[in-house]
Amino acid sequence: MTASVALEELYQCRSKRAQALHDAGQKVIGYFCCYVPDEIIAAFDMLPYRIQGSQNEPIDEADVHMETMACPFARSCFNLALKGKYDFLDGVVIPHTCDTLEHLYIIWQETRPLSLTHFVNVPHMLGPSSATFYRQELNTFIVALETWSGQKMDTNKLREAVKVYNSHRAALRDLYKLRKSDPPLVSGAEVTKAVVAGMGIPAMEHIELIRTFIAEVKARLQTKKDQRPRIFLWGNELDDAAFIRLVEESGAQVVMDDLCTGTRFFWEDVPETEDPLDGIVTRYLNTHCPRTNLPQAATREADLENRFGHIGRFVREWRVNGVIFYIVRYCDTCELEGPDLREYLQGMKLPVLMIEDDYSTSTIGQLRTRVQAFLEMIA
Amino acid sequence: MENMEKIKTTAVKGTKAAQKVRGFVKNIYRNAQEAKAQGKKVSYVMVSSHYDEILRAMDIVPLPTENFAGLCAAKREMDRFLLKAEEDGYSQVLCSYARIGLGFDSLRKELGGIPENSPDGGMPMPDMMVGSSNVCDPRFKWFQATGRFLDAPHHSIDVVKPPVHADLKAVQKYYVRYQQEQFEELIAFLEIQTGKKLDKERLWETLRLGDEACRLWHETDRLRVAVPSPMPSQDRFSIMVPAYYYTGTQEAVDFYRELYEEVKYRVDNKIGTAGEQRYRVLYGGGLPPWHTLWIFNYFESFGAAFVMENVYRVHDPVEVPSHVKDPVEYLAWRTFLRLTSSHEKAKANTGNIEVERLLDIIRDYQIDGVVFHACRSCRATTLGQIHTKNRLSQYTDMPMTQLVSDMVDLRDYSEAQWKAQIGAFIEALAGREKTA
Ligand code: SF4
Ligand code: SF4
Numbered sequence: 091m092t093a094s095v096a097l098e099e100l101y102q103c104r105s106k107r108a109q110a111l112h113d114a115g116q117k118v119i120g121y122f123c124c125y126v127p128d129e130i131i132a133a134f135d136m137l138p139y140r141i142q143g144s145q146n147e148p149i150d151e152a153d154v155h156m157e158t159m160a161c162p163f164a165r166s167c168f169n170l171a172l173k174g175k176y177d178f179l180d181g182v183v184i185p186h187t188c189d190t191l192e193h194l195y196i197i198w199q200e201t202r203p204l205s206l207t208h209f210v211n212v213p214h215m216l217g218p219s220s221a222t223f224y225r226q227e228l229n230t231f232i233v234a235l236e237t238w239s240g241q242k243m244d245t246n247k248l249r250e251a252v253k254v255y256n257s258h259r260a261a262l263r264d265l266y267k268l269r270k271s272d273p274p275l276v277s278g279a280e281v282t283k284a285v286v287a288g289m290g291i292p293a294m295e296h297i298e299l300i301r302t303f304i305a306e307v308k309a310r311l312q313t314k315k316d317q318r319p320r321i322f323l324w325g326n327e328l329d330d331a332a333f334i335r336l337v338e339e340s341g342a343q344v345v346m347d348d349l350c351t352g353t354r355f356f357w358e359d360v361p362e363t364e365d366p367l368d369g370i371v372t373r374y375l376n377t378h379c380p381r382t383n384l385p386q387a388a389t390r391e392a393d394l395e396n397r398f399g400h401i402g403r404f405v406r407e408w409r410v411n412g413v414i415f416y417i418v419r420y421c422d423t424c425e426l427e428g429p430d431l432r433e434y435l436q437g438m439k440l441p442v443l444m445i446e447d448d449y450s451t452s453t454i455g456q457l458r459t460r461v462q463a464f465l466e467m468i469a
Numbered sequence: 470m471e472n473m474e475k476i477k478t479t480a481v482k483g484t485k486a487a488q489k490v491r492g493f494v495k496n497i498y499r500n501a502q503e504a505k506a507q508g509k510k511v512s513y514v515m516v517s518s519h520y521d522e523i524l525r526a527m528d529i530v531p532l533p534t535e536n537f538a539g540l541c542a543a544k545r546e547m548d549r550f551l552l553k554a555e556e557d558g559y560s561q562v563l564c565s566y567a568r569i570g571l572g573f574d575s576l577r578k579e580l581g582g583i584p585e586n587s588p589d590g591g592m593p594m595p596d597m598m599v600g601s602s603n604v605c606d607p608r609f610k611w612f613q614a615t616g617r618f619l620d621a622p623h624h625s626i627d628v629v630k631p632p633v634h635a636d637l638k639a640v641q642k643y644y645v646r647y648q649q650e651q652f653e654e655l656i657a658f659l660e661i662q663t664g665k666k667l668d669k670e671r672l673w674e675t676l677r678l679g680d681e682a683c684r685l686w687h688e689t690d691r692l693r694v695a696v697p698s699p700m701p702s703q704d705r706f707s708i709m710v711p712a713y714y715y716t717g718t719q720e721a722v723d724f725y726r727e728l729y730e731e732v733k734y735r736v737d738n739k740i741g742t743a744g745e746q747r748y749r750v751l752y753g754g755g756l757p758p759w760h761t762l763w764i765f766n767y768f769e770s771f772g773a774a775f776v777m778e779n780v781y782r783v784h785d786p787v788e789v790p791s792h793v794k795d796p797v798e799y800l801a802w803r804t805f806l807r808l809t810s811s812h813e814k815a816k817a818n819t820g821n822i823e824v825e826r827l828l829d830i831i832r833d834y835q836i837d838g839v840v841f842h843a844c845r846s847c848r849a850t851t852l853g854q855i856h857t858k859n860r861l862s863q864y865t866d867m868p869m870t871q872l873v874s875d876m877v878d879l880r881d882y883s884e885a886q887w888k889a890q891i892g893a894f895i896e897a898l899a900g901r902e903k904t905a
Contacts, residue, residue: 155859159562159845160852189606193852195632200821200860209632214602214609215625219650223629226643230635383609386623390616420562422848426610429558430617446560 093302094280100287100299101331105178107291108139112178117239118290120176122167122194124355124377125185125212127370129251130228132293133243134235139179140289140355143167145330145451155197161190161420162449163327168194171202181206181238183231187381188423206238216375216384225371248366258293259356261300266353268307269345270408273316276307278323278344279331286329286351319468322405322440323347324431325416326424332451333416340462341469346408348401349416354378357400380427394434401431402438412468414461415444441468482743483704484735486728490707493724497536497714498589504530505593510663513592513621515608518601519628519648519804520655521716522675527659527667529597533714534611537573537592538566542759542877544588550576551878557617564607565846565878571611574618595621597662599655603628605849624658626651630808633815633822641805649801656797672796675717676803682712685725686783692732693777694833697741698749699732702775703765706757709781747772748837748898751830753869754779754823754857755842755850756876764887768840771895777834779827780850785810823853824860831865838898841871845881868897 100107112118117136131138143166152169170176181204184195199207211227213220232243262285268275284303288296321342323334329351334344348354354377361369375382378400387393395402405413413435417424425446432442443464445457501511512524514531524531541547547565550572555561557575559568573592576584583591598612598621609625616623629647631640656667686708693700708728711721734740750773757780758764765775787806793799815825830836839861841854858869870890874882 155856157843157852157855159843160848189848190852193848193856196821196853197856199634200856209634211629211631213627213629213647214606215627215651217651217654219647219654220627223627223643223647226640226647230640233639380610381606383613383625386613386616390620393616417560419560420848422563422567422606423610425560425563426567426607426614428560430614432558433617444558446562 092306093299094306097284097287097299097303100291101283104142104286104290105139105175107295108137109178111137111292112180117180118178119181119183119206120179121183121185122164122191123185123187124350124379125187125374126183126210126231127228127360127374128293129248129255129360129366129370130232130235130243131183132251132254133248134239134241135247136180136235136239137290137292141167141176141182142286142289142329142351143327143449144170145332145449148450148452155201156194159420160193161188161418163418163421164190164194166449168198171198176202179204181208183208183210185210185212187212187379188421190420206234208234212382213375214382216382221371221375224375225367228367228371245366248370249362252360252362252366252369254293254297256359256362258288258297259359261297261304262356264304265300266346268304269343272320272409273313273318274320274343274345275310275312277338278321278347279335279338282328282331282334282352285356286331289329289351317469318343319411319465320345320409322401322408322410322413323349323352323416324401324413326350326418326421327449328352328416328418330451332454333447333457336454336458337414337461337465340458340465342412342465346404346410348378348404350379353404380423394430394437398431398434402434405435405438405440410440412441412443412464414464415442417444417446418449419446484700484708484728484731486724486731487700487704487707489724490710493710493715493720494536494540495589497531497533498592501530501532502590502593510596511593512662513595513598513600513612513615515600515603515612516713516716518599518603518608518626519800519807520599520601520626520652522679522800523652523656523659523667523672524599525675525717526672527663527665529659529663531714532592532595534570534592535566535608536710536714537588538569538877539759540588541569541573543762545760546586546588547760547877549584562846564605564611564848565844565875567607567611567614568846569877571615571618574615578618594619597621597659598623599659600625601628602626605847622658622662624655626655628804628808631812633812633820635812637809637812645798645801645805648804649798652797652800669796672800676796676799678719678722679717680786680803682716682721682725683784684786685722685729686712687786689725689729689732690777690783692729692736694835695736695739696749696835697739697746698774698776699735699741701742701765701769702752702778703762705752705778705781706762712783713781742774744769744774745772746774746776748895748902749774749776749835751776751827751834751836751839752778752780753827753839753841754854756780756844756847758842758872758874758882759876760879761874761882761884761887764891767888768891768895771891773838773895773898775840777830777836779823779830819860819864821857821860823857824864827857827861828864831861831867836867837901838867838894839869840894841869843871843873844876845873846875846878866901868894868901870894 128138363369553572554568715721
């Protein structure tokens, strides 16, 4: 089986590997968002599993427990849990990313109780005192894992996990770099699938698949330069390739992103510090997410640069022609961030299309006309 | 209930104290406008951020943008601001308070001054903006966003609360410490903005006043267990103003003393609010429907009186350890203790803070039914209502209903639907009364 086929299978059947490992006795810990360090879970020889929803399945059971004005991504995840699709999880960790997850913690805890349901508070402010607090919260999390598993945290294993996950990140960065060229060597839809496929399998297995996949891509017959506009995607949770496929079928190339399920999740390495927790704290706390406020810079211009400079660099290096925002509705911090980012990008002379969606493939068709009109405008 | 009907009572409308609140609201904006004219510092604030007394102690005039949004809705003056924000790219599902604030700031920028006919004269340009992560996400993100429309420095602080299952003894130290550091970072920011140092004695003074107002309000709430109910829920939506918007002032203390005395007098003399109080209803949560406050009269016309509310809560009195000698440290402790005051009790019983609180109210206030108000654009106060309702029904069979609209956006409101739902709710109350 080629890596490409293996990744496609994992993408289609995301829990298969985790289920097998759970059946074989390994503990699987589900978590949300970008603020629960994989490294800590892995250091306990447990499998970190990034919880995802399903854009294909209607949310039918969750509404009995949760208001429909909650983030539909979170609702979808919970819906799957209610249907027993997350029964292979031994524990679940919910970080305080946003209002929705804060409430979901209680609802999940009381509706689908597991022997480990843990909440990690994450500072919304990046001030001088935030790192110490977050570190203490991670310590509390470690103690919870220790108590639950009866195992002590081994610092050497944590150090080792940092190395492993950094190589994982390096592999994913290499994958992303395949789209720097014109035309990109691989499509945006393929890349998203490959990344999502690895969110619930051991890092080493995913690294190998990604490395092989990169080799396979490089061996493909290369097409000529084309005129298709190069698109950057910004938003929150997009763990289904359908929307990206729609953009690409409409005549564009999705070449780079800043999404919870994309670069935001893996781009930056964890610095390899003497005490591994130092590096972990720095790396995770500084995740570029709209739910975290950076201290304000002296001028508006400097402030936007401070907040969005990483996107500016991506856009330049990947020679982007236009940006599409894919915002899962009801995510207040993303909704408030969008117009500021649009201002920053327009300052770079980049056209922006803002899309708000219900995290559902059934509504994606309705977006086609808007995407096409946008692409025509760029062309 | 039978007995209750037989009690002969004198009936009055709401409290006199509540009628005075209109003046407090007007003064928020007048004070800010005058302060600007006198060169004093004015700050956009998110009230109930636990930092409120610090601003008072530093003579910074607070301008609560959320209140302004509610005011616009009460006066049905919100549409142009909502639409402006949407035109500027803000989603129709974003917190409507934030949309009104952003729309107002955007219009003020565009027009070069306060939009004409703004309620209570509108909000002048602030010298700074101070947000917080207490209660919800928009409360720290909104001021960052509104930087598009005005040039004022912004600083927000974290207000952290451990989850109910936390081992409070284990986490207390670092929660309090972070909270204190957050306040200290804020003070450093405010000192730069005002050009003067915080006077710690003044802070002690405002804290003392803040605590006293809180104590008086809390005691007033306890008086409301009385039958007949001496104060309707509608009043809370007014009487919370001094505590929330005048935190740490003598005015607020005087107000709650008066309120307390008035309510006490009514209780002592069995004076209830107007109308037949056939059913005692709890406002179970959610921001009030500012656009449609008359709906409470509609309930009353069926004999359903709202006697207590689970919104704009007053904190339980807490005891800060006596070794604490610094007012900022005191504030950090007070914040932690207030935010965790129900944790241990909830942990020992239902496991859920919200459910625990509501069950206490239901018992103490002899509640017959619960009404929740879901606001489509406020996740913080809405999300979890269904779950709470489900959990409550494990302990009680009383009728409960959830009305859905928004705190300000009328587009989410349907009168016909509400009336139908209220009808069904009243029927259920009546049915239960019979079987009892
Ligand atoms: S998409 Fe937004 S609202 Fe949804 S879980 Fe993530 S941060 Fe929260
Ligand atoms: S989301 Fe709710 S609590 Fe937060 S600012 Fe808006 S109205 Fe207030």
